[in-house]
Amino acid sequence: MKTPRTTPPRPLDVTALFPQLAPLARTVTRLHPRPASPTPTPRDSSVGGPLLWPADEPWPYCDRLHTWDGMNPILSPDDVRSQRRIRAAVDSRLRVDPNLPPSAYCTPEERAELDRIKAGRPWPEGPVPLLPVAQLYVRDVPGLPAPAGADLLQVLWCPFDHPPENFMPRTVLFWRSEATITDVLAAPPEPPAVQFDDYVPEPCLLAPEQVTEYPHSLELSMELRGQIEDWSSWQAAEPAVDDAYASYPQEFYDTALSVAPGWKVGGWAPWGLTDPVPRSCPACATEMVPLLTIATFEWDDSTRSWIPDEAAPAPTRPTAVQIGRGYKQQLYVCPAAPEHPHTELMQ
Incomplete structure (x- = not known):
């Protein structure tokens, strides 16, 4: 685990303005992934780290059809990691000397490695080994909804899209009991190729933190949404609410008061790409709840108020x-x- 992260207090107590929100509060665990040295071990909660995988259990593969657009070179996970190391080295040199000429950005060995990667690899045939995405221990992530007898969640994915159903990696979940695993698989297989380098997670340790969320405005009743969209409802909160939001106070609610950004467990859904869609369990029709949010960004310009104090x-x-x-x-x-089988959604 990494140094704790602390989300700053919200700009105001939104339930004081809109008491109807109080019973809708949910606790969410922000994971706060950060690259770490040393890197995660199988006994750590992590993103992109090694899994506590039983040595006597077969590693999962994706046996669906995998296609390539032909526009980019075919890269292995090791190629992706090598590229990242070289980019980090170049960035370090430029921080020391911003006037470094392009010819000195890379060493001869680094240029040779980049040329090799650019040449690509042969297209993989047959099933593709899955890549670790996240490993979460209940001891580190309070509220993780583990089945009886399980205290560990492992998430893997196929590093390819599978259209027309999915334009994102297809995930697989494994719930386990840590105590039952004594012999750990030392060298799991890796896919010979990935569709995008963005589908190879950088190994990160976590600094889980629990905060409170409220539903996105699209999930609220029409009456409550109307109140939130009415600037006069916010007047009592000045100066906590900037006048810049006078024309669209609902945006202030959505970005600063309702749903936290970044990787997280539980909470509410970050709607916006689509309207809210009911999620029913394919096995028993129970209404499903968010388990894990895999986010591109930990925050952006609209969600800067969520940046941890230590970040x-x-x-x-x-x-x-x-x-x-x-x-x-x-x-x-x-x-x-x-x-029961999980479901996935892009937002």
Whole structure:
């Protein structure tokens, strides 16, 4: 685990202005992933780190059809990691000497490695091993809705889109009991290729923090939404609410008071790309709840009030993951039986 992160207090107590929101409050665990040295171990909660995978259990593969657009070189996960190391080295040199000529950005060995990567690899044939995305221990993530007897969630994905159903990686969940795993798989297989380098998570340790969320305005009743969209309802909160929001106070509610950005467990859905869509368990029809939000960004210009006090000047995309054009991939789980099949949604 990393140094704790502290989300600043919200600009105001929104339930004081809109008491109807109080019973809709949900606790969400912000994961606050950050690249770490040393890197995560199988006994850590992490994003993109090694899994506590039983040595005697087969590693999961995706046996669906995988296609390539032919526009980009075919890269392996190791190619992606090598590119990132070289970019980090170049950035470090430029911080020391901003006037460094382009010919000195890379060492000869780095240029040779980049040329090799640019040449690409052969197209993979057959099933593709899945990549670790997240590993979450209940001891680190309070409220993780684990099935009875489980205290560990592992999330893997296929690093390819599978249109027309999915234009994001397809995820697989495993619930486990840590105590039952004594022999850990030392060298799990990796896919020979990935569709996008954004589908290779950078290994990150977590600093989980619980905060309170309220529903996105699109999930509120028409009456309450109307109140939130009425600037006069906010007058009692001045100067906490900037007059710049006078024409669209609902945006202030959505970005600063309702749904936290970034990677998180639980909470409310970050609607906006689409209107709210009911999520029913495919096994028992129970209404599903958010399990894990896989976010492109930890925050952006509209959600800067959520930046942890200890974070600056931390990167906004520490995991190096990008979903679509900068969206979020949200996994939903059945609250009655978390072991039932999960569902996914891009927002």
